[in-house]
Amino acid sequence: MGKSVNCVLLIDDDKATNFFNERVVNRHQGFHQVNTVQSGLAALEYLRDVGKDSIIKPDLIFLDINMPAMNGWEFLIEFSKLDHSVTNGIKVILLSTSSNPDDVKESAKNHSVDDFINKPLSLDLLDNVLQNHF
Numbered sequence: 001m002g003k004s005v006n007c008v009l010l011i012d013d014d015k016a017t018n019f020f021n022e023r024v025v026n027r028h029q030g031f032h033q034v035n036t037v038q039s040g041l042a043a044l045e046y047l048r049d050v051g052k053d054s055i056i057k058p059d060l061i062f063l064d065i066n067m068p069a070m071n072g073w074e075f076l077i078e079f080s081k082l083d084h085s086v087t088n089g090i091k092v093i094l095l096s097t098s099s100n101p102d103d104v105k106e107s108a109k110n111h112s113v114d115d116f117i118n119k120p121l122s123l124d125l126l127d128n129v130l131q132n133h134f
Contacts, residue, residue, distance in 0.1 A: 003030060003134045009058035010036040011043045011075065012095070013067040021062065021095075021121045028126045040070030044078050050086050058090055060129070062121070065096045065103065072096075073106075080112055087112075091133050095119050 008025055012018045018036040025034045033056060037043045043061070050057045065072035072094060079087060093115040096103060103116070114133055117125055 003130045005031045005059045005130065005134060007033045007035065007056045007058045007060075009043060009046065009061045010034060011038075011040060011061060011067075011072075012036070012064040013038050014064070017064070017119065021119075024121045024123065025126065028123055030130045031126065040067060040072070040075030040078070043075060044082070047079070047082055047086055057086065060091045060093065060133070062093050062095050062117075064119075065094055065098070076112055091115075093117055093129065093133075095121070 008031055010018050010021050010025070012021070015038065018038065022034045022036055025031045035046065035056075035058070037046055043063075046055065047058075049055045063072045063075060067075075070078075076092070079092070091114040092112055094103075094113055095117055097119050115129070117129075
């Protein structure tokens with residue numbers, strides 16, 4: 001298979017969605033480790049702790065757009081302020097239930113977004129992610 005992703009970070013406020021997506025990612029041979037957090041703030045904390053206590057830097061972040069407190073767009077603003085030694089090389093893919101083309105256009109404008117995928121994740125979608133981004 002060649003291409004693989006060592007660590008994925010799933011950011012979604014919905015426990016069931018995280019659980020489902022984590023199971024799909026775990027079933028895919030190209031993905032090794034999955035971590036889930038339920039808020040943008042928790043994700044920022046995770047990223048600030050990379051390198052400490054065996055916290056592994058994610059190669060890929062699946063980011064939910066619609067979350068309370070800090071939505072996906074707000075997370076991306078904070079993400080861009082983190083130390084580049086941490087954020088460098090991390091692919092960010094937006095996950096959304098919205099097929100609103102404006103969302104897609106908006107995401108394309110944001111430099112730190114690599115792709116936009118409609119939920120839920122599937123093995124085929126993960127194949128595409130590996131092929132297109134790794």
